[in-house]
Amino acid sequence: MAPSTLQNGGFVLGLLGSAALIAATAMGRWSVKDRSGDLITSMYTYxxxxxxxxxxxxxLTECRPLYGxxxxxxxxxxxxxxxIVGVVLSVLATLLSLFSLQCLSMNTMQDSTKAKMSLTAGIMFISAGVCGIAxxxxxxxxxxxxxQTTANNNYNNNFGGGGFGGQYGGGGGMGVGIPTYTFGPALFVAWIGGVVLLVGGILKSVAFREMIKNDKPRYPGVVYKTQSHAHTDDHTDGGNKYV
Incomplete structure (x- = not known):
């Protein structure tokens, strides 16, 4: 596959993955209240x-910021x-990937420099994807x-638990018992964005190998053949070869 195709594909996937990672980080629905079996449905918490x-x-929506x-x-x-690290890496890699594209002509930049920039962008895309997935x-x-913990506490009428929600400062006053939470859409957006960044980073890394391969100097075989004849003529006189 041509290096330009790999580069363009990696850049597009990296751009999409970066947008998904930024959106997931900013989204407010990482966990949503599980309302299965909940008789009180007038309150929706996320x-x-x-x-x-x-x-x-x-x-009516009321939000409490988590600045502490x-x-x-x-x-x-x-x-x-x-x-945050994933977002920063993905944004920097996107900018670096843009300037390393072969279709973007820059008079002062050599192809070897673009190849190294492509590899660096690929590594950063992969690192950002790993951060998002993790x-x-x-x-x-x-x-x-x-x-699991909160469900058991509610079943046993124990209102002192909290699990992962406890780190937010509780969650009382939202119905009978402690509310349980399940996966929110932001989790799936982060997973998808991380996978897309991984694929984009791999394409950029493969493009680097192809660019380096094409950048190697090639010498026509006729040059070596001509030198060989000249070397033979220097050591030959009247059909006799000197050693």
């Missing part, structure tokens, strides 16, 4: 990385950090643990 929100049946640092668990802070997976694992 949580994100930056705020908690409650929406009533009348359409000390009131949250280390796991929650790690998820935030992974998503952040969403850690958050999803905590939701599963919290769901």
């Amino acid at each position: 949580r994100g990385l930056w705020r908690d929100c409650e929406t009533t049946a009348a359409g 640092m000390l009131g949250f668990s280390g796991t929650f802070q790690a998820v935030r950090a992974l998503m 952040g969403a997976s850690v958050y999803a694992n905590q939701i599963v643990s919290s769901f």
Whole structure:
């Protein structure tokens, strides 16, 4: 496959993956209230990385920002950090990938420099994809643990639990028992964006190998053949070859 095709494909996938990762980080629905078996459906609660929100049946929404640092668990802070690092890496890689495209002619930039930029962008895309997938997976694992713990507490009429939701500062006043949470759409957006970034990074890395291969100097075989004849003539006199 041509290096330009690999480069363009990697750039488009990296751009889409970056947009998905940014959208997932900013979305407020990383976990949503599980309303299966809930008799009180007038309150809809969802949580994100930056705020908690409650929406009533009348359409009124109240959100509580999560600006503090000390009131949250280390796991929650790690998820935030992974998503932020993924966003920064993906944006920088997108810019670097843009300038490394072969279709973008720059008089002062050599092809070898573009090849190195393509490889760097590919590595950054892969790293950003890993950060996005890891952040969403850690958050999803905590939701599963919290769901099981909270469901057992509600069943046993124990209102002192909290699980993963406890790091947000509780969640009382939303119905009978402690609300349980399930996967929100932001998790799936982060997973998809991470996979797309991985594929885009691989394409950019393969493009680097093809660009380096095409950039190697090639010498026509006739040059070596001519030199060989000249060397033979220097050591031959009247059909006798000197050693």
